[in-house]
Amino acid sequence: MVNLSSVDLNLLVTLEALLAEAHVGRAARRIGRSQPAVSHSLLRLRELLGDALLVRVGTRMELTPRALRLRQSLPEALERVRTLLAPESFVPKTSTRRFQVVIHDHLADLVVPAIVRRMSVEAPRARLEVLPWESPFAMTAERLRSLDLFTSCEAVDLQGFERQALFGDRDVLVVRRDHPRLKRLGTLRAFAEARHIAVTRDPLDTWLATKGVERQIGLTVPSYLQALHAAAASDLVAFVPRRLAEALAAPLALVTAKPPLDQGPYEEFLFYPRRREDDEAARWLREIVVAVGKDVTTRSRRSPR
Template sequence: MNLRQIDLNRLVALREVLTERHVTRAAEKLGITQPAMSASLARMREVFKDPLLVRNGASLSLTQRAEKVLENLDRALLQINNLLSTPADFDPKESRRVFTIIGTDFVEQILLPEVVTPLARFAPHTTIVSRPPLQKFDALMGDGEIDFAIGCIPSAAPSLFTRLLLTERYVCISRDGHSGVGSDGPSLDEYVALPHAQVFPFDKDIYSSPIEEALQEKGLKRNVVLRQSSFVPLLSVVANSDLIATVPERLARFGERILPLKVHEPPLDITPVPISLYWHARTHDDEGHRWFRDFLVDHYRPMELR
């Protein structure tokens, strides 16, 4: 297929007719005649070598190819719209931008809810798509598949920009009634002796290294018997076993509200973990991106005071 042979207007018409699944309705929405819409659909059927819309009783249904085409058309036309928009055109009240964010379940469970309500107030038509952590996400950012990453990523690629959102203090959690943990929390000896659960996203020590460094300064080592890839399941494991864990405080407080967990001060000084926002150089000067970055920073900063 030669791109020069494709009229962008036909792609707009194709998206409308595939969405409506009705030629006349689609034509009316675009302000063109029904014969013109039929001709445009016929041309697209030739281009894609697929009927795209097929009769299903009294209605029309999308072919499998059409479903894939529609999914990609939405993304492509959005990117073209963003390309043609000038900074002066960006208005969060009117924007229909879709921002894709990756982050651990700690980000999804604890941090994203903090911005959903204010976002609806300041940018009511904006959509957030949340995805789990992905390896080589910087390349996906470069390709436009992902807009932002939120978390602690010390090895972030040089092509990424970053801003600190907040720092998260570590606390210790154990099940309520744990016989090996006193009311004031575990002593240092108890902490070292008890079995631990620890999150290792992608089997990396991003969230465990501050704990190990604090122990190494005292010449100690803990006993990690369970390695998990995500945070929220760890809460349930600790609540139903004799394992303890050292986790970000907001996660611990969330777990304490929904599970039989106790939150304790750790028996050693652990460097707080920085939670930052990451984005690619390709979107650095995009006005909509800039607004959304500032929005996130402005709404997460007050969390530091809680």
């Protein structure tokens, strides 16, 4: 058994970086240390744990079996240590906390500006990092543990996470204001004849196929936001979440139309890790996001349809 009195906590921070990166140089950049210092720490870790941890295979380094097991358990253990050593209270005005979230682009455009405004007033020194979108349900456990929250419209349970409804939405057709097919787009024939914008990873076309309908795709883009901008500058038809379409309709000179086939309403959810339920800072951020979500619903009710 390892003698805890001989363990430097900084070694464990270095170990976490080495396990995540499997590369001494990248690990050094990750934690802001020099490469020689991290190399020296790796030697100490090898001696402490009695394992090589990183071995060279051809031209690259790979984790040993024990290192792979440690990569699964160490981040959560370090998070518990950080929580144990952290001050009991969270003071927004003076906090320099860094929050990491994953929010899909169509939600980010609706809620992030309002979240930032609230944070600027309540916690001016805190930092919000909106990470590039990827499905949280496809993320590794290690990546998920690093998040304070994420959003998704998938009403499924995720082990170790709580789910809270933000607001409802549904998809609509969107075209430029003077689109030649505007008045007929609600018919299945006009819908099938129009040329459309597809959004990467959107399951719409899979659903349409079950109804025997196939869209004519003229453009594929990675986000709903780009789809709206493309629709504003062309005769292509976008199929996007209604709340985002309504928010950008006026500035982009767009109009919405009810589709001939409707998938129905769906909920957007906030997910957060159970282990951060008692984290005052994480709870403060969640409360802001939920409040902003309610504001989105209120604004939508007031806006003309």
